[in-house]
Structures are given as structure tokens and as C-alpha cells.
Amino acid sequence: MAGALTDPTLAPVAFGRRAVPQLFGDLLQPETRTRLRALGQALLASCLLPPLSQLLDDSSSSCRRSVHCVLSRLARLPAGAAALLSLVPKLMLKLREHEEHEEEHEEEHEEEVLLLSTISSCSRLDALPALASDGVSLLGRKLSHRSPYIRREAAGALMALSVCEDGRRQVCEEALLPVLVRLLQDEDMEVQANAAGVIMYTGIITAGKQRCLDLNVVPVLLDLVSREEQEEEERRRRKALVMYSLRALSSLAEAPAGRRLLLEQLPLLVRRSEAAEEDQDVRRAAQTAVRVITWTP
Amino acid sequence: MEQLCGTDMVPNIPNVLQRSLQSYSKQRCLSLLRRGQRDPNGNYIFSSRPRPVETRSKFREPPPEQYPAQPDPAEVQRQQENRRRAIARKRAREELRTRSAEALRGRRHIDVQTENYLEELGDLIVATDIECQTDAFLDRPASPLFIPAKSGKDVETQIEEGELFDFDREVQPVLEVLVGKTMEQSLLEVMEEEELACLRAQQRAFEELRNNELAEVLRLQEQERRHREEKERRIAQQKEVLKKEKEIAEKIAARAYTKQFFSDLLPNVFTSLRSHGYFYDPVEKDIETNFLPWLMVEVNNSLERRYTARNLLDNIIHDAVHKRLEMCRDTRSKSPDPGLNPRSSSLPGRTQPVRLSGLINDRHVAPV
Numbered sequence: 146m147a148g149a150l151t152d153p154t155l156a157p158v159a160f161g162r163r164a165v166p167q168l169f170g171d172l173l174q175p176e177t178r179t180r181l182r183a184l185g186q187a188l189l190a191s192c193l194l195p196p197l198s199q200l201l202d203d204s205s206s207s208c209r210r211s212v213h214c215v216l217s218r219l220a221r222l223p224a225g226a227a228a229l230l231s232l233v234p235k236l237m238l239k240l241r242e243h244e245e246h247e248e249e250h251e252e253e254h255e256e257e258v259l260l261l262s263t264i265s266s267c268s269r270l271d272a273l274p275a276l277a278s279d280g281v282s283l284l285g286r287k288l289s290h291r292s293p294y295i296r297r298e299a300a301g302a303l304m305a306l307s308v309c310e311d312g313r314r315q316v317c318e319e320a321l322l323p324v325l326v327r328l329l330q331d332e333d334m335e336v337q338a339n340a341a342g343v344i345m346y347t348g349i350i351t352a353g354k355q356r357c358l359d360l361n362v363v364p365v366l367l368d369l370v371s372r373e374e375q376e377e378e379e380r381r382r383r384k385a386l387v388m389y390s391l392r393a394l395s396s397l398a399e400a401p402a403g404r405r406l407l408l409e410q411l412p413l414l415v416r417r418s419e420a421a422e423e424d425q426d427v428r429r430a431a432q433t434a435v436r437v438i439t440w441t442p
Numbered sequence: 443m444e445q446l447c448g449t450d451m452v453p454n455i456p457n458v459l460q461r462s463l464q465s466y467s468k469q470r471c472l473s474l475l476r477r478g479q480r481d482p483n484g485n486y487i488f489s490s491r492p493r494p495v496e497t498r499s500k501f502r503e504p505p506p507e508q509y510p511a512q513p514d515p516a517e518v519q520r521q522q523e524n525r526r527r528a529i530a531r532k533r534a535r536e537e538l539r540t541r542s543a544e545a546l547r548g549r550r551h552i553d554v555q556t557e558n559y560l561e562e563l564g565d566l567i568v569a570t571d572i573e574c575q576t577d578a579f580l581d582r583p584a585s586p587l588f589i590p591a592k593s594g595k596d597v598e599t600q601i602e603e604g605e606l607f608d609f610d611r612e613v614q615p616v617l618e619v620l621v622g623k624t625m626e627q628s629l630l631e632v633m634e635e636e637e638l639a640c641l642r643a644q645q646r647a648f649e650e651l652r653n654n655e656l657a658e659v660l661r662l663q664e665q666e667r668r669h670r671e672e673k674e675r676r677i678a679q680q681k682e683v684l685k686k687e688k689e690i691a692e693k694i695a696a697r698a699y700t701k702q703f704f705s706d707l708l709p710n711v712f713t714s715l716r717s718h719g720y721f722y723d724p725v726e727k728d729i730e731t732n733f734l735p736w737l738m739v740e741v742n743n744s745l746e747r748r749y750t751a752r753n754l755l756d757n758i759i760h761d762a763v764h765k766r767l768e769m770c771r772d773t774r775s776k777s778p779d780p781g782l783n784p785r786s787s788s789l790p791g792r793t794q795p796v797r798l799s800g801l802i803n804d805r806h807v808a809p810v
Binding site for chain 1: 642645649650651653654656657658660661664665668
């Protein structure tokens with residue numbers, strides 16, 4: 146086992162072919178999971194994905210959970226995400242099954258969380274398979290789940306999906322924006338960040354702009370932006386949220402109604418952009434927003 | 443059947459010998475043959491040295507392996523072979539054996555004993571059944587463990603505490619290695635996890651940045667697209683306007699030209715019509731068409747009449763004058779009297795009638 150970690154490129158190939166399927170046959174123990182993480186490339190190289198995907202249908206939940214864990218970690222590598230793209234339809238099916246079952250157990254949630262993270266990682270590479278399997282509506286339903294992790298992952302997946310033109314359109318059509326606006330005021334910061342991300346992408350198309358402005362989302366975003374945090378740590382974590390909100394505001398400022406609203410709030414944004422202790426990226430985003438707001442033909 | 447114990451002496455055993463050839467192994471029969479001899483009387487005696495009974499296993503042979511009913515095909519084949527060979531051998535021997543000649547017709551050969559002592563010959567062999575029952579075969583008991591006899595001297599020794607090695611001291615390197623390896627392993631794992639966490643954090647930061655920039659890029663793209671579409675729309679609109687204007691200008695030009703072209707059309711038309719006589723005064727026309735020709739015709743007629751009358755008159759005059767002339771001539775020729783012609787006016791000769799007719803012949807239509 147030590148060999149697997151110290152020399153991941155050489156040792157696990159022999160290890161993987163023989164022992165991994167055998168390992169997968171029994172109930173996986175947690176420590177095996179961590180070891181299997183290291184197999185990463187070796188797994189991909191040894192074409193174990195088909196049996197892995199078969200194990201997805203296994204009856205024991207801890208086995209499934211481990212498979213999902215492996216898959217989600219694999220999907221973090223770009224090569225892994227590329228390899229798992231073909232599995233995305235099956236994963237979407239699993240997601241739908243979860244929805245139908247509506248389990249109460251925490252393990253199911255964990256499984257779902259991992260599943261969603263896999264899907265979002267793969268969709269970051271290419272959103273088309275997930276979109277084709279009607280991902281937007283499925284994820285939209287997950288947005289109102291109880292567990293914050295699921296909400297976070299669902300919002301993250303939705304953000305990955307809405308990078309694509311189609312996805313944005315579908316988000317508008319499915320009327321997911323009210324839910325997202327509500328999520329902006331969620332307790333969990335990650336959820337807020339992801340929701341802001343989706344709004345940021347959706348606000349790029351004209352229909353999205355209209356909807357967002359109808360839903361009166363500008364004050365909420367401004368509020369998110371303007372909350373100053375003193376702590377470095379806190380600020381670092383809020384960075385994503387602030388950036389996404391700023392970008393969302395920039396895209397909303399292109400619409401005349403939004404522009405009017407934001408012109409009043411211009412000083413706040415200017416202040417944000419000038420602030421010296423701000424992060425470079427945040428400052429840049431604020432400057433862009435200011436530029437967009439004060440643009441004249 | 444006789445036992446091969448070696449002490450029996452059966453005098454006449456050719457049949458027996460034959461049978462034993464069949465039923466016993468060749469080896470045994472051969473041994474039998476060796477033992478059989480003829481005594482001085484010519485009787486057959488058999489004697490052999492006493493020998494111990496062959497050692498046979500007391501126990502049952504281990505059960506043969508459970509083959510199917512049909513033994514090994516090789517075995518079967520071998521047995522068949524043996525059988526066939528035996529039969530062949532027997533047949534060969536039968537053929538070789540000299541027989542007496544066949545009986546002549548009406549005779550019959552029979553076997554006859556010619557010994558001193560007659561014996562009843564019968565196919566039935568006097569046989570007595572003797573039974574001897576061995577005990578049932580026992581399974582071979584397990585061979586007892588071979589415990590070799592003790593040889594050598596017994597020696598013993600006792601290690602006291604602390605005499606051989608000091609555990610605590612000796613275990614130290616081993617422990618060090620073990621602990622060290624475990625620590626190393628765990629350190630590696632922890633480092634690995636940290637690395638992974640670090641990677642993941644980096645990835646997340648990258649993702650955020652990427653999302654950010656992507657949003658910006660998309661927004662700009664969208665903006666660009668909108669602008670472009672707007673531009674295109676405006677250009678199209680402009681083109682439409684231009685096209686319409688051009689059309690209108692053309693229309694106006696055409697209209698002006700046509701107007702100018704046809705401006706003196708009407709006067710021309712009327713003039714030409716008038717000049718062609720399409721506008722006429724009906725009375726005038728009527729007068730022209732009907733009255734005047736008639737008038738002319740009448741005038742012509744009357745003038746013709748007048749002319750004709752004149753002509754007639756002329757002719758009359760001419761004729762009269764001519765006659766006169768003739769008469770004159772006649773008279774002249776008859777009488778050369780110059781003053782006889784009262785009627786002829788003082789005409790100066792022939793020229794006067796010519797002149798008169800000339801005057802009459804003039805067709806002057808003097809206005810009447």
C-alpha cells in the first residue's frame with residue numbers, strides 16, 4: 146500500500162488491475178478510499194471505469210458512496226473529467242432516482258452530494274451531456290433541498306451548466322431565478338456564492354436581465370457587495386461571493402432599468418474599487434462595474 | 443482342484459493338467475510341468491520340494507479406485523487380447539496334436555483304457571468340497587508413528603532471566619524501525635492529504651477566477667453581439683430608407699419626363715387630327731360633298747350643252763360657209779363674175795372661212 150502513495154505512476158498499475166476490482170468486490174473501508182484517491186491516473190489508464198460504473202448500481206450504500214467519492218475525486222482532474230463525461234447521463238439518471246426515493250438518511254445525502262460534485266466537475270469541462278439529460282430542471286428541484294451541502298453542490302452544478310448558452314436560456318425558462326434569489330440570502334456562504342454565480346451568468350442574456358430586474362435582485366446584490374469584512378480569513382472566503390455579485394451587477398447594468406438603479410449607488414462601488422486593501426480581482430471587478438454603469442454611447 | 447502345495451500325487455492328470463493350463467497362470471503351470479515326472483513304472487508322479495507358503499498379504503488389498511463399470515479401456519483391451527491369444531493358442535495346439543485317423547465306414551472309434559488297473563473314467567471329476575473360511579478382511583490399520591528409539595544422551599539447559607539478551611535494549615532498534623516507518627507513512631499520508639487540500643483550494647480559487655473572467659468574457663461577448671446586431675439592424679434600416687428614396691426619386695423623374703413628353707401631345711394630336719380632317723363642319727362637309735359636285739356637274743352639263751350648241755352652231759356655220767364657198771366656187775368656175783355672190787360678204791378670199799371657222803373652232807368658254 147505504501148508503494149501506491151510513494152510511486153503512484155509505477156506501482157499501482159499492477160496493483161490496480163489485480164487488487165482494485167477485488168477491493169471493490171467487498172464493502173469498502175474508509176481507508177481504502179483514501180488510498181484509492183492516489184490511483185487517479187492509474188485508474189483511468191487501466192480502464193476500470195466500466196466496472197466502476199457498474200458498481201454504481203450496487204445494493205450496498207457504503208459501496209456506492211465510495212464509488213461516488215472516487216468518481217468525484219477523479220473528476221477534479223481534467224483528464225478524469227474528460228473520461229467521466231461519458232458517464233454523465235448515467236449519473237443524471239442516478240440523481241433522478243435519488244429524487245424519486247427521497248431518502249431521509251444522511252448517507253444518501255452524502256452520496257448525492259458527491260454525485261452532484263462529480264456532475265458539476267464534469268460539466269465545467271463540457272456542459273452539453275448534462276444539459277441534454279435535462280439537467281437544469283433536475284438541479285432546480287434540488288435547489289430547495291434541506292441540506293445545505295446539496296444546495297451548494299446543486300447551485301455549483303447549475304453554475305457550470307449556465308456557462309453554456311443553452312443552459313442560460315433554460316434557467317430563464319424554468320423560472321429558477323426566484324429560487325436563486327432566495328438562495329442569495331441563505332445562511333451558507335457557499336450557497337450564496339454559487340447562486341450569485343448562476344445569476345451572474347444568467348444576467349448576460351437579455352431575458353435573464355429582465356427577469357432579474359423584475360425580481361428586484363439589485364438591492365440584494367448590492368447588500369452582499371457592500372458588507373465589509375475585517376478579517377482576512379473571512380474576506381478570503383467571501384471573495385468569490387463578492388466577485389460574482391459584482392459581475393452580476395455589471396451585466397445587469399447593461400439594461401437601462403438596472404443602470405438607473407445602479408447610478409444611484411455608484412459611490413459605493415467606486416469606493417469599493419478604490420479601496421487599497423481590497424483584493425486585486427475584486428477591485429478589477431468593481432472597476433468594470435463602474436465602467437459599465439457610467440458608459441455612454 | 444488341487445492345491446499347489448506340492449505334496450499331492452495325482453496319478454492321472456492329463457485333463458487336470460489341461461484345465462490348469464487354462465485356469466492358472468502360465469508360470470504356475472510351467473512349475474507344475476517341471477515337477478511332474480514318470481516313475482520307473484511309467485506312472486506319473488509329482489513331487490516337489492517342500493516350500494513355504496508364499497507370503498500373501500493378510501489384509502485386503504486397498505479397494506480399487508471406483509472406476510465406472512467399464513474398466514480402463516486399455517485394461518479391457520489387454521484382457522481381450524489375452525483372451526484372444528489364449529483361444530488362438532488353444533486352437534493351435536489342438537491342430538498340432540496328433541490324432542488318430544478317422545474311422546472307416548461302419549466302424550467307430552472309442553477310447554479304451556489299456557492300463558493294468560481299470561479305472562472308471564468319467565467326466566465328472568471326483569471333487570470334494572473343502573471349505574476354509576478366513577476371517578473377514580480387515581482394513582489396514584494406520585501404521586503406527588515411527589518413533590525412533592531414543593539414542594544419545596539427554597541434556598538440558600535453562601536460560602535465566604537476563605542471560606540471553608536484554609529485551610528492552612534489543613527491541614529498541616526494531617521499535618525504532620517500526621515506529622519510524624509508521625510515522626513516515628503517516629507523515630506521507632498527511633502530506634498527501636494536505637497537498638490534495640492545497641490543490642483543491644488552488645483549484646477552487648482558479649475556478650472562481652475562471653468563473654469571474656468567464657462571466658466577464660461572456661458579458662462582453664453578449665454585449666458585442668447585441669451591438670453588432672443593433673448595428674446590422676440599423677444598417678439594414680438605412681439601406682431600406684435609401685432604397686425607398688431612390689425609388690421615389692426615380693418615380694418623380696419618370697413622372698416629370700412623362701409629363702414633359704406628353705405636354706404638347708394634346709395640341710399635336712388635335713392639330714394632326716384637324717389637319718387630317720377629322721374635325722369638320724358638317725354643313726360645310728355636306729356642301730362640299732354633296733352640293734358642290736352636283737353644282738359642278740350641273741355647271742359642266744350646262745356648259746357642255748352650251749359648248750355642244752356652239753359646236754353645232756360652228757358646224758352649221760362651217761357647213762354653211764363651206765356650201766357657200768362651194769357654191770361660189772361653182773359659180774365662179776361657171777362664170778368668172780366677181781360680183782355675183784350677194785350673199786357672200788366681201789370676204790377677202792379663201793382665208794375668211796378659214797378665219798371664221800378658226801374663230802368658231804376656238805373653244806373659248808367665255809363666261810356666260
